[in-house]
Structure formats: structure tokens, C-alpha cells
Amino acid sequence: xxxxxxxxxxxxxxxxxxxxxxxxxxxxxxxxxxxxxxxxxxxxxxxxxxxxxxxxxxxxxxxxxxxxxxxxxxxxxxxxxxxxxxxxxxxxxxxxxxxxxxxxxxxxxxxxxxxxxxxxxxxxxxxxxxxxxxxxxxxxxxxxxxxxxxxxxxxxxxxxxxxxxxxxxxxxxxxxxxxxxxxxxxxxxxxxxxxxxxxxxxxxxxxxxxxxxxxxxxxxxxxxxxxxxxxxxxxxxxxxxxxxxxxxxxxxxxxxxxxxxxxxxxxxxxxxxxxxxxxxxxxxxxxxxxxxxxxxxxxxxxxxxxxxxxxxxxxxxxxxxxxxxxxxxxxxxxxxxxxxxxxxxxxxxxxxxxxxxxxxxxxxxxxxxxxxxxxxxxxxxxxxxxxxxxxxxxxxxx
Amino acid sequence: xxxxxxxxxxxxxxxxxxxxxxxxxxxxxxxxxxxxxxxxxxxxxxxxxxxxxxxxxxxxxxxxxxxxxxxxxxxxxxxxxxxxxxxxxxxxxxxxxxxxxxxxxxxxxxxxxxxxxxxxxxxxxxxxxxxxxxxxxxxxxxxxxxxxxxxxxxxxxxxxxxxxxxxxxxxxxxxxxxxxxxxxxxxxxxxxxxxxxxxxxxxxxxxxxxxxxxxxxxxxxxxxxxxxxxxxxxxxxxxxxxxxxxxxxxxxxxxxxxxxxxxxxxxxxxxxxxxxxxxxxxxxxxxxxxxxxxxxxxxxxxxxxxxxxxxxxxxxxxxxxxxxxxxxxxxxxxxxxxxxxxxxxxxxxxxxxxxxxxxxxxxxxxxxxxxxxxxxxxxxxxxxxxxxxxxxxxxxxx
Numbered sequence: 001x002x003x004x005x006x007x008x009x010x011x012x013x014x015x016x017x018x019x020x021x022x023x024x025x026x027x028x029x030x031x032x033x034x035x036x037x038x039x040x041x042x043x044x045x046x047x048x049x050x051x052x053x054x055x056x057x058x059x060x061x062x063x064x065x066x067x068x069x070x071x072x073x074x075x076x077x078x079x080x081x082x083x084x085x086x087x088x089x090x091x092x093x094x095x096x097x098x099x100x101x102x103x104x105x106x107x108x109x110x111x112x113x114x115x116x117x118x119x120x121x122x123x124x125x126x127x128x129x130x131x132x133x134x135x136x137x138x139x140x141x142x143x144x145x146x147x148x149x150x151x152x153x154x155x156x157x158x159x160x161x162x163x164x165x166x167x168x169x170x171x172x173x174x175x176x177x178x179x180x181x182x183x184x185x186x187x188x189x190x191x192x193x194x195x196x197x198x199x200x201x202x203x204x205x206x207x208x209x210x211x212x213x214x215x216x217x218x219x220x221x222x223x224x225x226x227x228x229x230x231x232x233x234x235x236x237x238x239x240x241x242x243x244x245x246x247x248x249x250x251x252x253x254x255x256x257x258x259x260x261x262x263x264x265x266x267x268x269x270x271x272x273x274x275x276x277x278x279x280x281x282x283x284x285x286x287x288x289x290x291x292x293x294x295x296x297x298x299x300x301x302x303x304x305x306x307x308x309x310x311x312x313x314x315x316x317x318x319x320x321x322x323x324x325x326x327x328x329x330x331x332x333x334x335x336x337x338x339x340x341x342x343x344x345x346x347x348x349x350x351x352x353x354x355x356x357x358x359x360x361x362x363x364x365x366x367x368x369x370x371x372x373x374x375x376x377x378x379x380x381x382x383x384x385x386x387x388x389x390x391x392x393x394x395x396x397x398x
Numbered sequence: 399x400x401x402x403x404x405x406x407x408x409x410x411x412x413x414x415x416x417x418x419x420x421x422x423x424x425x426x427x428x429x430x431x432x433x434x435x436x437x438x439x440x441x442x443x444x445x446x447x448x449x450x451x452x453x454x455x456x457x458x459x460x461x462x463x464x465x466x467x468x469x470x471x472x473x474x475x476x477x478x479x480x481x482x483x484x485x486x487x488x489x490x491x492x493x494x495x496x497x498x499x500x501x502x503x504x505x506x507x508x509x510x511x512x513x514x515x516x517x518x519x520x521x522x523x524x525x526x527x528x529x530x531x532x533x534x535x536x537x538x539x540x541x542x543x544x545x546x547x548x549x550x551x552x553x554x555x556x557x558x559x560x561x562x563x564x565x566x567x568x569x570x571x572x573x574x575x576x577x578x579x580x581x582x583x584x585x586x587x588x589x590x591x592x593x594x595x596x597x598x599x600x601x602x603x604x605x606x607x608x609x610x611x612x613x614x615x616x617x618x619x620x621x622x623x624x625x626x627x628x629x630x631x632x633x634x635x636x637x638x639x640x641x642x643x644x645x646x647x648x649x650x651x652x653x654x655x656x657x658x659x660x661x662x663x664x665x666x667x668x669x670x671x672x673x674x675x676x677x678x679x680x681x682x683x684x685x686x687x688x689x690x691x692x693x694x695x696x697x698x699x700x701x702x703x704x705x706x707x708x709x710x711x712x713x714x715x716x717x718x719x720x721x722x723x724x725x726x727x728x729x730x731x732x733x734x735x736x737x738x739x740x741x742x743x744x745x746x747x748x749x750x751x752x753x754x755x756x757x758x759x760x761x762x763x764x765x766x767x768x769x770x771x772x773x774x775x776x777x778x779x780x781x782x783x784x785x786x787x788x789x790x791x792x793x794x795x796x
Binding site: 013019040102105247330 | 431603621
């Protein structure tokens with residue numbers, strides 16, 4: 001008897017971070033390592049520092065830290081928040097809540113406006129809440145794309161509210177930078193933090209903070225309680241000629257980022273955003289055709305992650321497990337209080353049409369295995385129609 | 399006329415961090431990236447967590463941070479030092495002085511016992527200095543291998559002094575872990591921090607802290623003022639079944655470390671230390687034969703870096719520049735107040751006999767170019783004699 005053929009040994013990573021890497025990004029990390037003070041690395045480092053602001057759509061120097069995205073978030077809190085001072089957090093999911101944990105850890109008098117997971121942060125309610133605070137906070141912390149739910153917040157409106165109350169806005173754009181539009185300078189946002197492992201198509205390990213002059217000045221009034229993530233120290237080293245990282249930088253990750261930025265700027269930010277928007281639309285059409293409800297608000301701006309509510313009658317935690325173990329397709333389920341309740345289809349970074357086809361197809365197969373009634377192929381067909389109606393193929397990345 | 403042949407286009411990275419990577423370590427980073435919560439990564443992560451304590455020669459859980467080595471140093475300061483409390487720093491170079499900067503940044507009442515660059519920290523003087531402090535400090539911070547000078551401190555003796563005064567010792571073993579012996583548990587040292595990019599043969603980007611139960615308890619008494627580098631948070635995640643990094647870990651670097659640890663433990667720590675000691679002896683013999691004086695104390699324990707004092711009549715800053723630009727061999731010169739005064743030959747990590755041959759040969763060539771009188775090849779000959787007299791070849795790494 002012939003052995004059972006293994007149709008599903010190929011592995012597909014389709015999560016919202018770490019996201020899949022372009023082959024050229026992977027390959028450059030295998031090259032001989034560079035000394036961080038040698039000209040060959042300084043060339044890479046200088047180019048990355050010159051290009052990063054274009055992705056942030058800002059004239060700011062973008063400060064780089066060898067750290068997870070949370071390290072970049074912590075840099076904003078430890079540089080801006082003083083023990084005992086007021087800080088405001090506006091959250092609607094796991095990552096927004098991290099801002100509150102950070103503010104508490106650094107001793108802030110934190111006002112935490114926590115919206116339901118799956119809702120957006122409401123600018124009007126933020127406005128009202130800030131009106132009631134007696135000591136004006138220096139900063140408001142929020143999230144552009146809340147990866148735990150897929151929700152995209154209107155950070156432009158939130159910035160207007162914060163500014164009206166004399167505070168600066170700090171935006172976590174860890175998963176959204178390079179997927180959803182965020183023209184930092186045009187919108188007048190003082191601080192945007194991000195990380196390497198989402199839409200920037202790199203491995204995890206680099207965190208970024210694009211910080212306005214005003215925010216740097218606020219931070220400079222008191223430099224105690226931080227060192228490794230100190231903005232002034234990072235800014236000083238990066239401004240030197242040639243630029244000089246304050247601490248040994250993660251050289252393999254900078255080389256990866258150099259290649260990834262070349263690809264992103266080659267595609268063009270507008271092209272990148274249009275590609276993400278189209279993939280998101282296809283994902284939404286697919287989950288609807290699979291008979292699933294979308295989780296989150298009914299709008300079209302969630303470019304980063306599409307969350308599907310899993311049928312109540314299923315053991316939802318089994319869906320991502322089956323997809324991975326039986327079919328080799330790794331997507332994320334729900335985190336924390338959403339565990340077992342949602343499946344998240346990512347489309348941030350190095351994603352193209354057939355990634356959505358694979359994710360939707362594996363989702364259909366797992367749902368069918370669990371007894372959910374659906375028409376096999378309908379989700380994929382719906383996604384195909386979105387691509388066809390767009391009239392163009394998404395721009396090839398490489 | 400034929401073109402000038404380029405004999406020196408091949409590049410040799412011979413610095414004390416980033417250090418050269420074994421090919422297998424480089425290659426694994428080019429493999430498709432893994433999702434940090436997927437079984438394939440958890441297998442790698444679990445193996446790394448199981449093996450790291452063997453390199454620290456400790457039963458402690460080794461806490462891992464996605465950060466430069468300085469991030470691991472900061473974790474020790476931010477977890478142990480409270481604003482206004484006493485802390486002692488015993489330094490003898492640039493990296494030891496970083497402990498004092500960190501303690502100051504975190505508001506400590508810092509007593510900084512700063513020895514000359516090139517000297518060792520003297521346990522008797524530390525003893526005397528601690529006897530004069532009225533409020534007993536919780537911790538003493540020092541360095542095992544001071545990479546800026548090559549000096550190796552007697553951290554066993556320093557630990558005895560610290561303990562006699564009721565303080566715990568925190569050792570920066572960033573460059574020495576995996577090169578010089580440091581049996582943490584046998585010597586009773588409470589905290590040892592290290593990084594990935596030196597003797598552990600990996601790229602920069604991972605920091606480690608091996609922390610005793612006593613030090614974890616001291617840290618747990620007050621958890622304010624830190625978050626990303628909080629020991630309790632890291633320990634809790636790593637102790638889960640399966641282990642779960644508190645924040646997205648640098649997955650490519652963990653895969654690199656997994657391969658490197660396999661190599662280090664395969665060679666055996668004793669073999670690793672003996673190889674480093676022999677390379678150091680050859681480097682010392684070589685610089686003497688080149689007519690250079692050794693920089694630092696005249697002893698045999700400096701396994702990590704050998705520093706040579708450059709002749710006063712030369713423009714010493716030109717030596718590493720010529721070595722790199724003319725001959726393709728990158729070594730480090732002096733840092734800070736030692737700029738232009740020393741050349742540093744590294745032998746930490748993935749180094750073998752011919753790395754010393756190349757470094758010494760390029761040093762001879764650069765010195766000769768600058769007009770220093772020497773017998774070409776004498777330094778290399780001296781190193782060869784050391785290898786021959788040792789009677790065995792160093793154990794091959796891969």
C-alpha cells in the first residue's frame with residue numbers, strides 16, 4: 001500500500017507579526033556579519049536612517065532601538081511620563097492596554113479610557129474624559145491598528161482632541177506603519193512608534209520612535225529613570241557624522257531593514273497602502289462568503305488584520321490549530337478574552353493575493369472539518385472577484 | 399599594462415563584537431521566519447532556555463531580552479537600584495563606567511571606584527571603599543572582561559568582598575561569557591549579564607541576565623520604573639509551559655543562538671576556554687615579537703582581547719585604519735581616552751589559530767607601512783610556536 005501522501009508539508013506563515021519575509025530580506029542576513037563601526041555597516045545604517053522618515057512621512061529623525069516594539073513604546077513612556085504626573089491612555093484592545101501597564105509601571109497618574117475590544121476609540125468620549133481631568137496630562141497614548149481585534153483608530157481625530165487639551169499624542173503604529181496611511185507631519189502627530197516585524201517586512205528586534213522637536217524638548221526637561229531607551233542619547237548618536245548608534249546595533253536586522261525599505265519605497269507608499277486595502281477587502285469578502293461574521297466595526301479602513309467571529313457552536317480555539325497542524329497554514333486566533341472567539345487573517349507586509357487565497361482556503365477546510373456548513377471555495381471565489389473587480393493585479397513586490 | 403591585482407579584497411572581521419559568525423549560524427537566519435507562538439519556534443526557544451544556563455554554569459533560569467548587551471545591564475540596574483539608594487560601581491574602563499552612568503540615570507546614590515584604564519579592579523581597595531560607606535549598598539556592579547582594555551577582573555574575589563559587606567555582585571560578562579571561566583553558582587555570584595554578539599558567536603540583539611533567587615526577591619520588593627526589562631515579567635513568561643516570551647522575541651537571533659549553543663556545548667566549555675587561552679597566549683607572543691608592549695597587567699588570564707600599546711612615534715589611529723582599508727582586516731583600536739594609543743586583537747567566539755595569524759600579519763604590515771621597524775613575519779612565527787608547543791591543534795568548531 002502506498003504511503004499516505006503528505007500534501008500539506010509546505011508551511012505558510014500568515015500572521016500579523018512576525019510576518020513573512022521577502023527572500024532578499026532573509027538572504028542578506030546570511031551574509032558575513034559587519035562590524036558596526038566599519039564603513040560597510042555605516043553605509044547601510046546611514047541609508048536606513050535616511051529612508052525611515054519617508055515611511056513615517058515625517059521630517060523627524062527616526063530614533064532606532066534594538067528592542068521589540070514594546071521597547072519603542074516604553075521609550076515614549078519613560079521619556080515623557082514622570083512619576084506622579086497625569087497621563088491618558090485611550091485603548092480598545094490588548095495592545096492599547098499595554099500603554100496603561102507601561103504608564104502605571106513608570107508611576108504615572110493614569111487615566112485609562114478603555115473601549116470594548118472590537119470597538120474603536122471614540123474621539124468625542126476622549127474629549128469628554130479629558131475635559132474632566134483637573135491636571136492636564138502631557139501626553140495621550142493610543143494605537144493606530146489594534147492588532148488584537150483588527151480595528152483601526154482615527155488617530156488624526158484623536159490627535160486633534162489631544163492637542164485641544166494641550167497634550168501631545170503618542171501613536172503605536174507597530175503593525176500599521178507601512179500598511180495604513182499615517183502622514184505624521186501632515187496630521188501634526190508628535191510621536192509615532194513602530195517595530196520591524198510587521199508591515200516593514202523584517203524580523204522582530206528593531207523598535208522605532210519618530211519624535212517631534214516639541215516632544216524631544218518635553219523629554220529633555222528630566223532625563224532620569226532611563227538610559228538604554230533615552231531619546232536624547234539615541235538622537236545624539238544618530239545625528240553624528242557618520243551616524244553612530246549609542247549601543248551596538250542589531251546589524252543583521254539593519255541589513256534586513258535596508259533591503260525591505262528599498263522594496264517599500266520602490267513600490268511607493270501609495271502603492272503599498274492600495275495593495276493592503278485591496279487585500280483587506282478580499283479578506284472581508286472571503287469571510288462573509290464563508291458564512292462568518294466580521295468582528296469589529298463595519299467599515300473599510302482596517303488594512304492590517306481582518307478578524308472573523310467564529311461560530312458559537314464550534315470550539316473556536318481549534319480553528320487556528322487545525323489550520324496549522326493539519327494544513328500547514330499559521331494564522332492567529334484570538335488573544336486574551338477573545339481566545340477561541342475569533343480568527344485573524346493578516347495582510348500586513350509582504351502579502352499578496354495568493355496569501356489571502358491560501359488563508360481563506362485553509363480557513364474553509366478547517367471550518368468544514370469542524371462541521372461548519374459552507375460551500376467549499378466560496379470564500380476564495382469572493383476574494384478572486386475583489387481582485388478581478390479592482391481591474392489591476394496588486395503591484396508585485398519583488 | 400595589466401591592472402594592479404587586488405590581493406586584499408577579502409574581508410576579515412576580527413573585532414571583539416560583533417564577532418565573526420560560524421557559517422551555520424549565518425545560514426539559519428536565512429530560513430523562512432517562524433511565528434513566535436508556533437511549535438517550530440517554541441522548540442527552538444525551549445532548547446535555548448534549557449542550554450543557556452549550562453553556559454552560565456548556573457541553575458538559574460537565564461532571562462532573555464531582545465536588546466543590546468546594555469539592555470541586559472540596564473535590567474540589572476533598573477531591577478535592583480531604587481532612587482536615592484546606595485550603589486557601588488567598581489570600574490577600570492569604558493564598559494565599567496557605563497555601570498556608573500546607568501546607576502546615575504536610575505537615581506542611585508552611586509559610589510564609583512574608578513581604576514585607571516588598563517588596571518584591574520583591586521579587591522582590597524573595593525573592600526576599603528565599602529567599609530567607608532555609611533548606608534550599605536544593595537549591589538556592587540563590575541565587569542569581568544573590560545573589552546576597552548583587555549583586562550580581566552577577578553570577579554570571584556570581588557564577589558567575596560561584596561558579600562562580606564552584605565551586597566550582591568552584578569557582573570558584566572558581555573564579552574567574556576563563553577571565553578573566560580565564570581562558574582556563577584560555584585563562585586556564588588548573584589547576577590551575571592551577557593550579550594549575544596561576543597563569545598556566543600551570534601549577531602547583536604539579545605541580552606541575558608542570569609539572576610539568583612535572592613536577587614529576584616530583592617527586585618520583587620519594588621517593581622516600579624521598569625516594564626520591558628522587568629525580571630519578574632521575563633521570568634514568568636519563560637517559566638510557562640511551553641515557555642512564552644513576554645514580548646515578541648527576535649526569532650532570527652534565537653535561531654542563530656540555538657545553532658551557536660549546540661556548537662559551544664559540543665566543543666565543551668573546557669575546550670572552549672582552553673582554545674581562548676591558547677589564542678590569547680599566541681596573540682601576546684605575537685605582539686611582543688612585533689616589538690610592541692602589551693597594554694594592561696602582565697598576567698595570563700585575559701582570554702577575550704589582547705591590547706598592544708602602539709609606539710609613541712606613530713600616529714596610532716592610522717594602524718586599524720590601514721589594516722582595514724589597505725588589507726581588509728578589521729580590528730579595533732582604542733576607544734575614548736585610548737584612541738590612537740592601542741590596537742586590540744580579539745579572540746572571543748568563533749576564532750581559531752589562523753585568525754590570530756591574519757590579525758598579527760596585517761598588524762605587522764600596517765606597522766611597517768608606517769615606518770615602524772620590525773622583522774616581517776616574526777609576530778606570526780611567535781604565534782606559530784605557541785600553537786606548536788601546545789602540542790595539539792585547537793578543537794575545530796565546525
